[in-house]
Amino acid sequence: MDIQKRIEELEEALKKELENVKTMNDLQNVKSKFLGKKAEISGFMKHMKDLSNDEKPAFGKKVNEGKQRLSALIEEKREALRKAAIEEKLRQETIDVTLDAPDFTPGGVHILNRIVEEIEDIFVGMGYKIKEGPEIETDEMNFEKLNLPKDHPARDMQDSLYITEELLLRTHTSPVQVRTMLEYGGKKPVKIICPGKVYRRDDDDATHSHQFLQIEGLVVDKNTTMSDLKGTLNTIAKAMFGEEREIRLRPSYFPFTEPSVEVDVTCANCAGEGCNICKQTGYIEILGAGMVNDFVLKESGYDPKIYQGFAFGLGIERVAMLKYGIEDIRHFYTNDLRFNTQFK
């Protein structure tokens, strides 16, 4: 028998059978048939005894090589089956990648509080502390200590909501400044901002709200100047409205500051050229400021011969309306989620 030829025939037969193998089980059966104990190739070694000693090594080698080739064919098939199985499993896991994801949309901080936080951060960066105070204030703190005695015409500027003769809803956050100065005892420099809700007797409409948010700032030290005020406000205006914005100061009147100014920023819409938003002036009023009136320093325990300072105040709603082009102040307090969720 030509052993070489027979092995080649077996190889061909195996290849043929493997073509029909679909499962690992089939493969195991085929493997037993071609390489098992009862397989034909396993019987070849019996012929060894009929061979001469010279022929034996060559015969043995051929049989072993034949076994290895059969075995390789089976392993090759096994690998192919394994891969096919994995691919099939993955195919079954096919998804529509365009389907909607679960909704994990974050909510958001109210736009007014976001702006408050933004302004707080700018000032904290410049060394300010943040002070808060009660919204139900005494007439003394809200008005009298701020150089607004009863019957003062400027009380008209902020028609107030009284609770009793002596208690009212604060009309500005200035009483927090007084409280802070009193707390500091007239001894150390003051550098604070005071955010918070304030109230005025106004009917709500597109530009008026009986409740609104304000931030006031106060710096008191031995050499605090009006130029420091101007530099500070310029910094803030640029940080809030953009580097290219400029401010301008106009004389004004507040009983608690002297000199007093109102501060305009160049209109972002027309870059100072004049448009409807700025009523053709090229400027938009953003805040009021001034040097602290000596009366207020005295009432708050600071000696005006030693100390001087500046104060400023701005309305948060106004800033938000300018920044985002919001046309109606009532939107901030309606809390329609279609409005609130726009500011992420």
Added chain:
Amino acid sequence: MKVSLSWLQEYVSLEGITPDELASTLTLRSQEIEAVYPLIEADKLLIGEVLSVKKNEKADKLSVCDVNTGKKTLQIVCGAPNVKKGQKVVVALPGAKLAGGLKIEKTTLRGVESNGMICSLTELGLDYKYHHEDGIHVLADTAPVGEDAIEYLAFNDTVVELDLTPNRSDLLSMHGVAYDVAAIYDRNLKLPTPEIITANQDNAFTIETQTDKCPSYYARILDNVTIAPSPRWLQARLIAAGIRPINNVVDITNYVMLETGQPLHAFDLDKLSANRVLVREAKQGETFITLDEDKRTLEEGDVLITDGEKPIALGGVMGGLDTEVGDATVSLLLESATFDPRQIRRTSSRLDLRSESSIRFERGVDPEKTPYALDRACAFLATYAKASIRNGVRYFDHHKTEKRIIPIALEKVNNVLGAQYTKEDIKSVFDRLNFSYEEKEGRFLVEAPSRRVDIETYQDLIEEIGRLKDFNELPDTLPSTVSIGSLSAYQRFKRDIRKTLSALGLSEAITYCLREKERINDLTRENESPVELSKPLSKAHHALVLSPLTGLFDVVAYNKARKQESVHVFEIGKRYRKNEEPERLGIAMHGPFHPRHWQKTPPTNFFTLKGVVEALQKGLRLPRLSYEKATLENYHPHQSAVVKAGDTTVGHIGKVHPEYAEGYDVEDVYLAELAIDKLFEMRQKAPTYRAVSKYPGISRDLALVVDEDLAAGELQKTVERTLEDKLKESRVFDVYTGKNIEEGKKSLAIRLVFEAREETLQSKEIDCEIDRVIKALKETHNARLR
């Protein structure tokens, strides 16, 4: 204050300054300018004479007129019923412009050609309130035909409207405005000096006061007054200032008030009971009829001008109807007085009666102008009402005459402004302002002029220097004060709450703190009377809230009504009380929450909100919270709890009672309120580190059958007490009632996680612990293994 530029020109030259330039300069150096506008909008109008009037045959309301316009006679159709032959009228020819930008063109009306229009004052752009005329305006017979009608009427003027701050009472007068404009532009100021010639007739008149609320009172008596319309220029200037012309006497008092800032009042002398003025304070409840025909009830303190018998004016506010000047008036008592600003303010605001006079008195008038204004008005009355002035002025004047001297040093100016002005700079400012001063020992001693009642301290002077030099010229510097900026720990805590809840998917709301009184306690845990406004803004804004939940519940209802499926909102608000305002976090949830998905969206219920609260607790190092079932008004009786940290109640959580919710067209609203001030105090101040165990944990599940009404939390408490620190965590992962569980019982499946710090836990050891737990649960809760 509405400033007529033609009037202003009389005192200070405006040459080379356009109205717009003037407005922007005043804005930067003086007062904000509200508006700049021509007195009337109309343009290119002529004086015409109506030569004939025929009725239009097709429309008898229209008249066909021949009008002589100087060069030509034109046919003009006129619709006004008062048009008559021989009238001098204002004619708009084609090409002219009327109020509202109306352009006049040649037209055909009902088949009749019309070559222009005969105008009413309203068509010229004058508000009806200034003239009360319905038809066309008829000019005097002497009006020159063919001339410019606007010039003739003295309407060729521009008005600059100042938005005055309350301190600058000086700018409530043309003189004051002129002072400021002259100072700003460094121009000469020329104010008129009144010259009066008095008749030889003696002025037998007495003036007395019984109150110090009228510090000065000057009066003159005039006779032979002819009541007539004022000259056109005077009427035009009153209109420019916003005042309706009435007759020469009233107009002159108003004109001089506008000019000087000193209100005047003219009484019909013959209507006084005696030749006497007695100023006194009103008696409580005394009544008086003012010029506007209103019966006023007075209070003690109100100042009354009387003739000794009856009141004739409410001092500084308004004259009386009984002594009003009318067509038959022959003799006048002309008053120029000053009043206590605070009293005027009190009276006028109480009576809600703001007059041009009260506005000026409550801000303070220049006491030196009081006699000046009286004479100025007399001079005008002599000219324009043919009045003769009796000899002598009667008066009392208790104003202090001392000069008000304010010292100020150059260094102080520069130190406050941060500027480097020189002495010359400062002197030039004072010179331009017409402030007298002297230099003494390195300081300026500045005399505050009586017209500037707002100049009281050195700071006021610095403001004058700052504004005239222009604040915008100051350098930009930052405060030299060195300090560390920071948020307080509590402020950071509040920001963390906002950040955490936002990240979880809730939106922050800001709601009104003033609400309907009746609803304040609806959703709070503890009822109390709210703080109320003494004069509520409205029914809707009456009292201060005691919880942000009042507003948040409405936010849910509002959004639900607008078809928003999910509303998850929070707010940090306050419990407003008179002496404290503790902060409260409110959370409201309604509708599908995370993760909303087509695969599966867990229902939003009590536990969703509890999960949000727990997220805060874990994320912000809050103390452990426990929940005790509670009955809260307007909440679901079986789905509400108070939230406790240790023994302290820190809030509540629950479902809004379906009946209450239905009242607002909502359902399934979950609310929670937390006392964040208390939680902040109780929270762990900083994170603490504990080495991670090297050994794996072991978990065991227990399925227990217990009484149906046993709270899972109670069971877990027993587990924790028994196992103490061996237990890392216990969690209920299944609750079951129904098949295989007897009536009145439920099955709770709890997972216990053990963690060993020293060595790997042995199964035997855990078995032993589990036995202890089961025993304890049986003893305490009659629980058995399922």
